Amino acid sequence: MEELPAGVEAVSNRDGSGSLIVNADDEEEIKYVMPNVSVLFGQEPVEATAGTVYVTTRRVAWLGESQGFGVTFRSITMHAISRDPEAHSQPCIYTQVESPESLGIGDDEDIEVTEMRLIPGDSEKLDELFRWLCDCAALNPDPDFDDQEDGAGEFYFDEEEIINGVGAEDRANMLDRFDAMLEMPTAGDFDQLISEDPGRFEDEDEGVVDDRMSNGA
């Protein structure tokens, strides 16, 4: 395969034993390894021979004889078990992959979806592979997911919570921010304002008001 589809990244380095090198900086760990798995993008096999699938805490990777690639869970919009012989001659895992840049745009006819199939040599293990994919996908929510479970970052508290000190730190931070927004003028500022406009703090000329009232009457 000359060019990898959108959302699929080439993996060219392997460790001494030929296995996947994880990105420890991203807390990546290998959770499940399945040898003897073929891969198709659309209808096109990546390599004629089978390779090894690695399910890590961050991505699904496949290393074949000469090629290798990885797809992060954030790029996998869905994965499924497919057993219908009419769709593919062997039971397989069917996935849809989008490049992370296109995710979440929505309503865009141009979103490029890649269909990727993982075909285990041992189809008895299909459910096991599916479960590992589910478990590891769940470890990768979008970075902007709004997790409101513990109330962090929320500014709605009821009386009881405030008495019990819930969110005290958040509220203190919020008050500091409000304080910073309030710029109280200094005595020097008043002098300057008055020198620019001596009548600034005088009462409105009552004569004008009287005129208006008599005109209106």
Place this chain on the structure above:
Amino acid sequence: MLFYSYFKTLVGQQVTVELKNDLAITGSLHSVDQYLNIKLENTRVVDEGKYPHMMSVKNCFIRGSVVRYVQLPAGGVEVDILHDATRREARGT
């Protein structure tokens, strides 16, 4: 976490999940997690013309962040309970 709690009450019911890439999958709701990742069983693709291979799929896992809408069975919505839960969520209790 209102939607998470709410979707949990729909487990076992028929729902249609519409993805942001316009794929719509109908199936029985197997499970949902706190990120609104959804697992469906006995699935069926609404628009089979677009993804013919999806027809063969029986169990699937859908990433929560790609879901646009979830169509619910009319009988699966307990309006009073949902109202109450919404009010409680708004009060933060």
